[in-house]
Amino acid sequence: MSPTNGQWYPPEWPDRIRALTSGELTAVAPRRAATVLLLRDTESGTRVHMLRRRASMAFAGGAYAYPGGSVDPRDERPVGWAGPSLPEWAARLGTDEAAAQAIVCAAVRETFEEAGVLLAGSSADTVVEDTTGEDWEADRAALVTRDLSFADFLARRGLLLRSDLLGGWARWITPEFEPRRYDTWFFVAALPQGQRTRNASTEADRTVWIRPEDAAAGYDRGELLMMPPTISTLRELQSYGSAAEALAAAGERDLAPVLARAELRDGKIVLSWPGHDEFTQHVSPGTGSSGGAVG
DSSP states (O other): OOSOOOOOOOTHHHHHHHHHHOOOOOOOOOOOEEEEEEEEEEEEEEEEEEEOOOTOOTTTTOEESSSEEEGGGGGSOOEEEEEEHHHHHHHHHOOHHHHHHHHHHHHHHHHHHHOOOOOESTTTOOEEEOOHHHHHHHHHHHHHTTSSSHHHHHHHHHOEEEEEGGEEEEEEEEEETOOHHHHHHHEEEEOOOOOOOOOOOTTTTEEEOOOHHHHHHHHTTTOOOHHHHHHHHHHHHHTTHHHHHHHHHTTOOOOOOOOOOOEEEETTTEEEEETTEEEEEOOOTSSSSSSEOOO
């Protein structure tokens, strides 16, 4: 039987898990990626910006997620920088300095590409207030098609990347049996004053500003499809009463990577995410379905 909640569980997973556990499948190396939990305070509570991936997408089609994507190799190019230094970010993210810059740049770039929100300013204490208009849209489209690098985009506009507006929140690595794998760093950020989001992503058919508790409730009812990292971070956000509180807490967050395990127990395949028992799945040999979530 399938999970009764909204846990994303592709039908091909059991066969791929069995192939991995039997040694017939070799795991591919994960690509570095970044995603941003963009927060906005309202009278009814803090809301997070989410998008629904088109059902036609090869990875996580139909699932709700945050703006984000893979690191572009050009994200390692020098950029105007404000906020914590690269050595500080490298220590925080558990990488070298070049990788740290690329990951932070990817987080800011993807948020602009997919939501139209830019965490950058003309100085270390300013943020652009308006990213609408034909000239901004032309630049955003050129970033999406990779006709323009993020470094050149910032330099041409005389902007500094505001890394201090981001807080590292979590790190999840796609399971080894997935054909598309990502080593993803999750960040939190507040929507800058004067800016607004829009559905700028060709990968999404819907965007929403939603309270984390409402999104989690929709997942629990089986109405909103999500991957484990998404619902996990939503549940964590519920502990904070404002975007500022979440950002303040980010510095103490554990960024040790979470990687799913698939193993044989008593003749059944058990899929688990260490430290996140609610996502555990039991797969009976010879079947293509799961035994439901254990939480």
